[in-house]
Structures are given as C-alpha cells and as structure tokens.
Amino acid sequence: MVGETVNAPPPSQVGSRESRCLPQHLLYSIFARIGGAGLDTDAFETLRASHRGGFLGKAVAYDNRQREIPASLIYSLRWHPVRLLSSLDRPYYYGAKKKYLDWIASRQLATGRYDLFHSWSGDCLQSLRVARKKRIPSLVEIPTWHRDRGKTPSARASKERIAEKARTWKERLLLTRARFLEEYELASLLIVLSEKAADTFRVKGFPEEKLFYLPRGVDVERFQPGPRSTKFRAIFSGALIERKGVHHLLEAWQRLNLKDAELWLVGSIHDEAKPHLTKFANETVRTIGFAHNIENYLKQATIHVFPSFCEGSAKVTYEAAACGLPQITTREAGDVVNDGEEGIIVQPGDVDAIAAAIRYLYDRPEVVERMSIAARRRVVENFTWDHFRARLLDAYTLAMRMRL
Numbered sequence: 001m002v003g004e005t006v007n008a009p010p011p012s013q014v015g016s017r018e019s020r021c022l023p024q025h026l027l028y029s030i031f032a033r034i035g036g037a038g039l040d041t042d043a044f045e046t047l048r049a050s051h052r053g054g055f056l057g058k059a060v061a062y063d064n065r066q067r068e069i070p071a072s073l074i075y076s077l078r079w080h081p082v083r084l085l086s087s088l089d090r091p092y093y094y095g096a097k098k099k100y101l102d103w104i105a106s107r108q109l110a111t112g113r114y115d116l117f118h119s120w121s122g123d124c125l126q127s128l129r130v131a132r133k134k135r136i137p138s139l140v141e142i143p144t145w146h147r148d149r150g151k152t153p154s155a156r157a158s159k160e161r162i163a164e165k166a167r168t169w170k171e172r173l174l175l176t177r178a179r180f181l182e183e184y185e186l187a188s189l190l191i192v193l194s195e196k197a198a199d200t201f202r203v204k205g206f207p208e209e210k211l212f213y214l215p216r217g218v219d220v221e222r223f224q225p226g227p228r229s230t231k232f233r234a235i236f237s238g239a240l241i242e243r244k245g246v247h248h249l250l251e252a253w254q255r256l257n258l259k260d261a262e263l264w265l266v267g268s269i270h271d272e273a274k275p276h277l278t279k280f281a282n283e284t285v286r287t288i289g290f291a292h293n294i295e296n297y298l299k300q301a302t303i304h305v306f307p308s309f310c311e312g313s314a315k316v317t318y319e320a321a322a323c324g325l326p327q328i329t330t331r332e333a334g335d336v337v338n339d340g341e342e343g344i345i346v347q348p349g350d351v352d353a354i355a356a357a358i359r360y361l362y363d364r365p366e367v368v369e370r371m372s373i374a375a376r377r378r379v380v381e382n383f384t385w386d387h388f389r390a391r392l393l394d395a396y397t398l399a400m401r402m403r404l
Helices: 039-052 081-085 090-110 125-133 155-162 177-186 195-202 246-256 271-280 294-298 315-322 351-363 365-382 385-400
Strands: 026-029 056-061 074-076 116-120 138-141 189-192 211-213 232-237 261-266 285-289 303-306 327-329 343-345
Touching (some): 056 090, 138 177, 232 246, 232 294, 246 261, 246 351, 271 285, 315 327
Parallel strands (some): 189 211, 232 261, 232 303, 303 327
16 A cells, blocks of 8 residues: 555544644645535545644635534635536636635645645645645545556647647636646645555656655444345446446346346436436436435345446445445455455446356345455444544644645
8 A cells, every 4th residue: 555554543533743744834725615525525524633733724625514614714715716617517617716726725825834845646736836835745546547647648648738829818727638648747746645646656757755645534333334225236436427337337237137127226326327318227226316315225125236447436426335335346446345344346348247247146135244344344443534634634743744
C-alpha cells in the first residue's frame, strides 16, 4: 500500500498532536457542498478532522448544509456570479464554476494566512501556483484515476495542447487535460483512493512518496445489516450508466434465469441504460430509481453487484459491506472487497464471470452468510469515518514535512 495502510491508527488518536506535525491554518476548497450525500459527506468529514484538531482556517465550497462546523469558517459560494452563465451547456458552466472556486481559493491563499492547502483535482490550478510561489505545502485528492488512466495520451489530447492558445472565450471555460497534469506536478502530495488509482500514477512515473493512500469511510450506524429476505435478491446501487457495468449485469442476469430471485436497480436511470433495460430486463428486474435512503434497500438484499469499469473508491461498496452484503465487484471499484473473503472480484465487462459469481452465491447460502459477517467486520475495523480522519491527519503531517 502507498501512504497509510488499511491498518489505521485507533480512533482515539484522531485530533491528537503528540505524534503529528499538523498545520496551524488549513485552507480547504472543494467543488461541492459541506454536508449532504456523496462527495458532500467526504467534505464534511474532512473538515471535521481539521476543526476538531483546532487548525481549520477556512473552507471554500458551494454551499454549507451542516451545523457542527461554524459557518464563519466556511466561505460559501452559493450565490456566485457564475450563475449568470447557467444557460451555457453543462461542460462550459461546470468548468466556469470550478475556475471561479479556484480563483476565490487562490485569493485566500495569497493573504499568507494559511500554512497548508487541500483541494481536489480539477479545482485548484491557480491556487496551487500561488501555494508553490508562497512555499505552502499542498494536497490534491484524485476522485478517480490519473487523467490518462495510466495510458499513453491520445492524438486528441495532443491536438488539445496545440489548440490551447487558439480557443475562444467559451472554450477556455472547459477543463483541459493540461490543467490536470499541471496540478499533479504542483501538488506536494496526491491523495489516491485505491491501489488501482495509485497504479495509474505509478505507470506515469510518479514516485511512491508523492502518493498517499486514503480510502473513504462509512457511517456504520446508519448502514447496518437488516433482516435478509427469503428470496434471493441481488442489488445494484449507483447511476445506471455503462461505465458502472450495469448493462453487463443485466445481460448476466437474463442468462441465469434464476428461480425465486430478483434484481433491484437503485439509481438514476440514464438514457444510455434504457436500450439495455429494454433488451435484458424482465419481470424479475425492478428499477427503483434514485433513492436518498439507500440503506433501506441494501438491508433487504442478499448480495450487491457492482461491476464498474472505473471508480476512485466507490462509496456504495463501503455501504453495502457495512450492511453485511457479499459483493461481486471489480478491482476498478476500489479495495473494500478481498476476493473470496467479502465477495468475488471479476474483470470489468466479463459477463460470464458476473453470471458465474451470481450463480455461485445463489447456490451457496452458507458462503453468503460467511461473507456477510466478514464484510461487516472489514468496514467496522478499517473503514469508519474515524479511520478516515485518522489517516487524513497522517496525510497532513506528511505534507507539512514536505515543505518546499
């Protein structure tokens, strides 16, 4: 493992300064809200670590939906002027909002009040330039993988660099590959969410000491095992898009034609999934759509199937494991599942392997029970938010020791 391993320090160490070299004033920026679901939760738990440690200087974000951290410490951009560009197509508006966030954060850094900067890939190029100039150490989180996914840049990427100076004002709002690559170089430390993500940086020549492994956390009180249905019920949770492999799951499910079994699909239904639903879904497939209370559905399932092609570290794998679900997933989805212990690892796009894994668990309730216990134990012992915050403080300590 790079950086911190999954054997995190005990939660009692969270907030302790005795063995750490922590900052005095942290500036944190993120293209999200503070408090809520998904990335908003990550942002909140990140700020919890610095606030409880007594060194949160300021957070720049697009809204604040929590009350534990004082609003005076959060620079909310909820009523930002970029909203005047909201009529633009999503990629342009999205890019404009990120660059505005970056501009605000860079101005904060320029005041000289902060001694550590923490942001996310794509959100912080201008800020990182200021941090480098002022010799402020910085951390950049990578939500998925290296921009090139560990591969040789395409011809399209080369053309993008050539056309960089020739773009119109509107095109300059877009987030280019070059922006991400410069951020990687400027950051003192890159936070990667899984070993697969780390590999995409290793093959591009990044040294181990620049990569810090920081898996996510899960609320183990909210996500708990529930009464298991007598019917075999597989569940998929996430946006119904091809990148997450839902079309391969649907094909595998149709092939199996299992008796007294059903498949639940929980997540927003995107247009690209509709032809696959038409082709492969039958009366045993239930499309639920987006759900805020995802734990209520996970608790009713027998197994979780998530054959994704690319994630940073999919939060639903933590949630499903906390609910005691054996999982059929890919290494590309993260590191929560050990093959054969908490579930079964398959290759992305391998319909035969997905079908075989579902059949294996369908036929072996005793294996489901064993993996269920192991899955819950794994998150409780390794992936609570206490574990996350403890690891994060170690990342801050490492960054502070890497002062330019």
